[in-house]
Amino acid sequence: MNKRSGSESKKRILSAAVKVFSQYGYRGASMRLIAKTAAVSVGAVYLYFRNKEELYYTLIKNKLDDLDARTGEILRDMEDPEETMKNFIAMRLEHARRHREHILIQVKENGFTFGIKMKKDFFRHQREVVEKIIRKGIASGKFRKCDAEEVSKIIICTLRGFILSVVVEPDALFSPEECGSLILKGLLK
Amino acid sequence: MNKRSGSESKKRILSAAVKVFSQYGYRGASMRLIAKTAAVSVGAVYLYFRNKEELYYTLIKNKLDDLDARTGEILRDMEDPEETMKNFIAMRLEHARRHREHILIQVKENGFTFGIKMKKDFFRHQREVVEKIIRKGIASGKFRKCDAEEVSKIIICTLRGFILSVVVEPDALFSPEECGSLILKGLLK
DNA sequence: TCTGATCCTGAACGTTTGTTCATGTGAACC
DNA sequence: GGTTCACATGAACAAACGTTCAGGATCAGA
Numbered sequence: 001m002n003k004r005s006g007s008e009s010k011k012r013i014l015s016a017a018v019k020v021f022s023q024y025g026y027r028g029a030s031m032r033l034i035a036k037t038a039a040v041s042v043g044a045v046y047l048y049f050r051n052k053e054e055l056y057y058t059l060i061k062n063k064l065d066d067l068d069a070r071t072g073e074i075l076r077d078m079e080d081p082e083e084t085m086k087n088f089i090a091m092r093l094e095h096a097r098r099h100r101e102h103i104l105i106q107v108k109e110n111g112f113t114f115g116i117k118m119k120k121d122f123f124r125h126q127r128e129v130v131e132k133i134i135r136k137g138i139a140s141g142k143f144r145k146c147d148a149e150e151v152s153k154i155i156i157c158t159l160r161g162f163i164l165s166v167v168v169e170p171d172a173l174f175s176p177e178e179c180g181s182l183i184l185k186g187l188l189k
Numbered sequence: 190m191n192k193r194s195g196s197e198s199k200k201r202i203l204s205a206a207v208k209v210f211s212q213y214g215y216r217g218a219s220m221r222l223i224a225k226t227a228a229v230s231v232g233a234v235y236l237y238f239r240n241k242e243e244l245y246y247t248l249i250k251n252k253l254d255d256l257d258a259r260t261g262e263i264l265r266d267m268e269d270p271e272e273t274m275k276n277f278i279a280m281r282l283e284h285a286r287r288h289r290e291h292i293l294i295q296v297k298e299n300g301f302t303f304g305i306k307m308k309k310d311f312f313r314h315q316r317e318v319v320e321k322i323i324r325k326g327i328a329s330g331k332f333r334k335c336d337a338e339e340v341s342k343i344i345i346c347t348l349r350g351f352i353l354s355v356v357v358e359p360d361a362l363f364s365p366e367e368c369g370s371l372i373l374k375g376l377l378k
Numbered sequence: 379t380c381t382g383a384t385c386c387t388g389a390a391c392g393t394t395t396g397t398t399c400a401t402g403t404g405a406a407c408c
Numbered sequence: 409g410g411t412t413c414a415c416a417t418g419a420a421c422a423a424a425c426g427t428t429c430a431g432g433a434t435c436a437g438a
Contacts, residue, residue, distance in 0.1 A: 004385080025297070028216040031426060041387045043429085052426065108214070108297055153354075154371060157363070161350020165342075174346070182343060195415070220396060230417045232399085241396065 010048045012038040014062070017055055022101035025108040026056055057116070063102045064122045067095060071129055081137030082184060088133065089159060089183065090176035096163040103167040127156045155183055199237045201227040203251070206244055211290035214297040215245055246305070252291045253311050256284060260318055270326035274373060277322065278348060279365035285352040292356040316345050344372055 004012075016038035020029045031052055035042045049055040070091055078084040096103050106119070131152035137143030162179045193201075205227035209218040220241055224231045238244040259280055267273040285292050295308070320341035326332030351368045 157354035165346035
């Protein structure tokens with residue numbers, strides 16, 4: 001029967017869910033396959049998550065919270081806006097590379113920003129972060145003057161393309177430096 | 190019983206399938222709902238398509254062929270590489286705006302490039318087109334010297350972000366000019 | 379050794395799925 | 409009127425789905 005601690009089983013299930021959701025999408029992923037991947041019975045999954053939806057939400061929330069925390073760190077000690085922007089882009093790309101499956105889940109299910117409020121809030125916050133960096137850059141005279149809100153939108157959507165490519169074609173090598181410099185070239189004085 | 194010509198029914202089904210697939214994804218879309226949306230019985234769908242998969246493939250193939258044709262037109266009368274690049278980007282963005290549902294289907298099901306060979310071929314061809322424009326630009330002295338293959342990859346992935354954003358956030362206005370100029374700024378001498 | 383708490387199982391239930399097929403309908407020809 | 413043909417229907421089937429639940433297993437403390 002393979003007795004384990006509750007928290008360990010929960011972790012196993014979450015980890016299996018990431019794999020299965022990222023491969024088959026929300027609808028395509030079956031609770032049976034998730035359970036099998038976690039080496040656990042179907043019933044056990046329902047011991048830790050009320051239903052499929054809660055399992056999915058928990059997954060997404062965990063990862064977005066993590067990403068939020070990292071963004072906060074980078075923003076906290078912002079000295080040079082150029083450096084901050086580079087760090088931000090590099091962080092997002094590194095994160096995408098490390099958590100391909102998570103990005104895939106989001107893309108497959110909701111086209112990146114559609115769907116639940118939690119996600120929308122996250123993406124809005126990310127855009128505001130970029131906008132803040134730009135404003136700081138303009139104020140300090142390092143960035144050329146521009147419509148910070150408009151440019152932040154464009155940068156976020158460019159970044160989105162980079163991230164999608166990193167996830168979808170892991171072979172096509174994308175250095176964070178290259179991507180960062182492409183974005184900055186139009187931004188620096 | 191609502192007797193119609195065969196080709197008209199087929200069109201109705203295809204059109205309904207685009208709607209349903211784009212909203213629910215491949216797995217989430219049921220043949221019953223597609224039939225209902227097309228105001229046709231389930232059996233009728235199987236009169237024109239062997240199964241769900243063939244219906245999906247037909248859909249994707251139609252749209253990609255159309256996009257291929259437009260790309261060909263733009264490339265055919267390439268005089269000024271800068272103008273060609275602008276046209277290409279504008280065309281892709283316009284197409285995305287007009288065929289949101291088609292892009293959504295692709296994104297939801299396969300993360301944009303994953304999946305069937307047909308799609309991979311399409312994206313490779315698109316990248317080669319961009320590369321060709323860049324080479325022409327470099328040769329004519331209008332573009333700065335760069336690794337055409339590498340840069341074409343970056344442009345395609347940037348474009349991908351633009352397109353995704355156009356589809357996913359139709360409100361966030363993206364002018365083709367802005368996107369084009371962002372890309373060209375780093376490319377022009 | 380007994381007891382309660384915790385962890386786990388997989389058969390079972392009701393839905394929904396993709397797909398098939400016997401049957402029906404309307405128009406066009408003889 | 410009879411026959412043929414393309415077009416259309418929706419009940420029926422097996423399979424897979426999310427979810428439940430009666431029961432079994434394994435531990436810590438008494």
